[in-house]
Amino acid sequence: MYRAMLLARVVDERGNILNRQGRLHFIVPTQGHEGAQVGVAFAMKAGTDYLLSYYRSAPMVLALGMAARDVFLNLFGRSEDPSSGGTNVPGQFASPSLRIVSTSNVIATQILHAVGVGMAVKYRREPAVAITTFGEGSTSAGAFHEALNWAGVHRLPVVFICENNGYAVSVPQRLQMPIEDVAERASGYGMPGVVVDGSDVLAVYEAAAAAIERARRGEGPTLIEAKVERLLAHSSADDDGRYRPSGEVERARQLRDPVELFRRRLLESGALTEAGDARLRDEVGAEVERAADSAESSANAPPEEALRHVYAEG
Numbered sequence: 001m002y003r004a005m006l007l008a009r010v011v012d013e014r015g016n017i018l019n020r021q022g023r024l025h026f027i028v029p030t031q032g033h034e035g036a037q038v039g040v041a042f043a044m045k046a047g048t049d050y051l052l053s054y055y056r057s058a059p060m061v062l063a064l065g066m067a068a069r070d071v072f073l074n075l076f077g078r079s080e081d082p083s084s085g086g087t088n089v090p091g092q093f094a095s096p097s098l099r100i101v102s103t104s105n106v107i108a109t110q111i112l113h114a115v116g117v118g119m120a121v122k123y124r125r126e127p128a129v130a131i132t133t134f135g136e137g138s139t140s141a142g143a144f145h146e147a148l149n150w151a152g153v154h155r156l157p158v159v160f161i162c163e164n165n166g167y168a169v170s171v172p173q174r175l176q177m178p179i180e181d182v183a184e185r186a187s188g189y190g191m192p193g194v195v196v197d198g199s200d201v202l203a204v205y206e207a208a209a210a211a212i213e214r215a216r217r218g219e220g221p222t223l224i225e226a227k228v229e230r231l232l233a234h235s236s237a238d239d240d241g242r243y244r245p246s247g248e249v250e251r252a253r254q255l256r257d258p259v260e261l262f263r264r265r266l267l268e269s270g271a272l273t274e275a276g277d278a279r280l281r282d283e284v285g286a287e288v289e290r291a292a293d294s295a296e297s298s299a300n301a302p303p304e305e306a307l308r309h310v311y312a313e314g
Contacts, residue, residue, distance in 0.1 A: 001038055001039070001042055001063075001201055001202075001205075001262070002259075002262055002263065002266055002272065002280075003280060003284065004034075004038045004041070004042075004059070004062060004063040005034040005035065005038050005059065005201065005258065005259050005262060006259060006280065006281065006284050007062055007068060007284050007287070007288070008030060008034045008037070008038070008058060008059035008062050008063070009031060009034060009259050010281075010284050010285055010288045011058060011062065011068055011071055011072075011288055011291075012027075012029055012030050012031050012058065013031075014288050014289070014292050015027045015029075015072075015075055016029060016232070016236070018075075018292065018296075019236045023296065024075050024076065024090070024236075025090075026089075026090050026091075026235065026236055026237065027075060027090060027091070027235065027236045028055050028056050028090070028091045028234075028235045028236075029056075029230075029231070029232035029233065029235070029236075030056055030057075030058050030059050031230075031231040031232050031257075032165065032199075032228055032229040032230050032231035032232075032252065032256070032257070032258065033056060033059060033163055033165070033198070033228050033230070033258075034059045034201075034258050034259055035198055035199050035200060035201040035204060035226075035228070035258030035259075035261070035262065036161070036163050036198035036199075036201075036204050036226035036228050036258075037057060037059040037060035037063065037133070037163070038059055038060070038063045038201055038204075039200075039201040039202065039203070039204025039205040039207075039208060039226075040060065040131065040133070040161055040204060040205075040208040040226075041059075041060050041063035041064050042063065042205050043205050043208035043209040043212050044064065044129075044131060044208075044212065045128075046064045046065050046098055046099075047065075047097060047098055047099060048099070048127065048128050049099065049128050049129045049130070049131060049212070050099045050100075050101060050114070050117050050121075050128060050129070050130045050131065051064065051098075051099065051100045051101065051131050051132075051133075052101045052103075052110040052111075052113050052114040052117065052130060052131070052132040052133075053093070053100070053103060053110065053132070053133045054103065054107075054110060054133055054134050054135065054138070055089070055091045055092060055103060055105075056091070056135070056163070057091075057093065057103075057133060058071055058091065058093070060133065061093045061095070061098075061100055064095075064098050064100065065095075065098050066082075066093065066095060066098065066100070067291065068287055068288055068291035068292075069290075069291040069294055069295055070082050070083070070093075070095075071093070071291075072291050072292050072294075072295035072296070073086070073295045073298065074086075074088070074090060074091070074092070074093060075090045075091070075295075076295050076296055076298075077090065077300070077301075078295060078298045078299065078300060078301070079298070079299050079300060079301035079302075079305070080295075080298050080299070082094075082095060083095070083102070084102070085301055085305065085308070086300070086301045086305075087301070087305065087306075087308070087309065088102070088103070088105075089105050091103075092105065099128075101113065101117065107137070107138055107141055108134060108138040108139075108141035108142075108143040108144050109143055110132055110134070111132050111134055111138065111143055111144055111147040111148075111160065112143050112146065112147045113132075114130040114131070114132035114147070114158050114160075115130075115147045115150050115151050115156060115158055117130040117158075118130040118151060118156035118157050118158040118221070119154065119156060121156075121157055122154070122156055122157060127216060128157070129157045129158070129159060129212050129215045129216055130156075130157065130158045130159070131158075131159045131161060131208075131212070132158065132159075132160055132161065133161045133162075133163060134160075134161070134162060134163070135162070135163055135164070135165065135168065136162055136163075136164040136165070136166070136168065136173060136176065136177075136182050136225075137167075137168025137169065137171070137176060138162075139162060139177070139182050139185065140168070140176055140177065145185075145189075147160075148160065148185070148186070148188075148189040148191070148221070148223065149189050151189070151191070151220070151221040152189035152190040152191050152220065152221060153190075155218070155219070155220035155221070156215075156220065156221055157215035157216060157218070157220075157221070158215065158221040159208065159211045159212055159215055159221065159222050159224065160221065160222070160223045160224065161208070161224050161226065162182045162183075162223065162224065162225045162226065163198060163226050163228050164182055164198070164225050164226065164227050164228065165228045165229060165230035166229075166230070167230060167234065167240075167243075167244075169234045169238065170234070170238070170240070170242070170243040172243075181193070181195050181225055182223075182225045183195045183223055183224070183225040185223065186222070186223035189223075190220075191220055191221045191222055191223060192211075192214075192222050192223070193222075193223045193225070194207050194211065194222060194223070194224045194225065195225050195227065196224060196225070196226050196227070197226075197227055198226030198227050198228035198258070199227075199228060199229065199256045199257070199258040199261055200258070200261065201258060201262050204224075204226055207224050207226075208224060211224055228258075229252040229256040229257075231249060231252060231253055231257065232249075263277060
């Protein structure tokens with residue numbers, strides 16, 4: 001788990017540097033979300049369960065088995081990109097073998113798609129569960145409520161994961177909804193609502209594992225709200241200094257950074273040493289540098305690929 005979180009952090013750091021250098025045109029940072037995403041991924045059966053994620057999900061797909069180079073190929077939009085051949089918006093991942101379903105660019109629609117997958121799984125009597133992730137801003141969309149209602153009525157094997165970082169781009173939660181916990185909304189749709197500290201990877205793992213097994217037993221859906229911190233701007237096109245209070249991000253980095261919290265926990269328990277941590281960081285750093293360099297030097301897709309999969313062919 002720690003290696004997966006560290007890999008995601010270093011990939012994100014490298015992506016932000018490349019963006020600032022003008023070598024990547026757009027990136028959606030994931031720092032602060034690693035604990036929530038890796039915790040859920042480790043509770044899933046990769047290649048059996050389905051993931052229908054949103055645009056801030058690089059840590060999750062890395063934890064499920066995508067390589068760092070795959071992520072960079074997507075960010076650079078290269079023809080070798082396994083997610084879309086370089087035709088999707090950066091940060092939208094897909095893998096048929098890992099059952100990572102292609103990400104929609106329309107906010108909250110993947111939640112409905114997860115319910116459709118859940119219906120298919122139940123109809124076919126497959127031992128799979130559909131997991132969908134989204135931010136708390138998505139819960140203001142009609143698709144969220146329609147999806148939870150349908151999943152609740154039909155007791156579908158779906159786990160809804162809300163990664164609540166407190167901001168729908170620039171809008172704070174207090175201006176989005178009159179409740180403190182998104183999980184409260186679960187009761188209206190006949191399913192459990194669970195609030196968990198998204199900065200604690202083990203707490204997220206335990207909550208996700210329980211919900212996934214509940215769904216696998218045919219007991220229906222669960223809504224999990226993982227409270228996380230967004231340690232950078234919403235995207236590379238955003239200036240969060242215009243709307244976040246002074247010192248908020250610095251305090252979050254000191255108190256709620258999931259990678260640092262887990263590192264300290266492992267050191268205190270004796271599961272990790274300072275020397276072992278240093279070796280791991282060097283190993284992951286070298287892996288990410290190789291992946292980024294290889295992806296950047298790979299070929300762009302030919303112009304005639306631009307309309308592929310847009311209109312019906314043949």
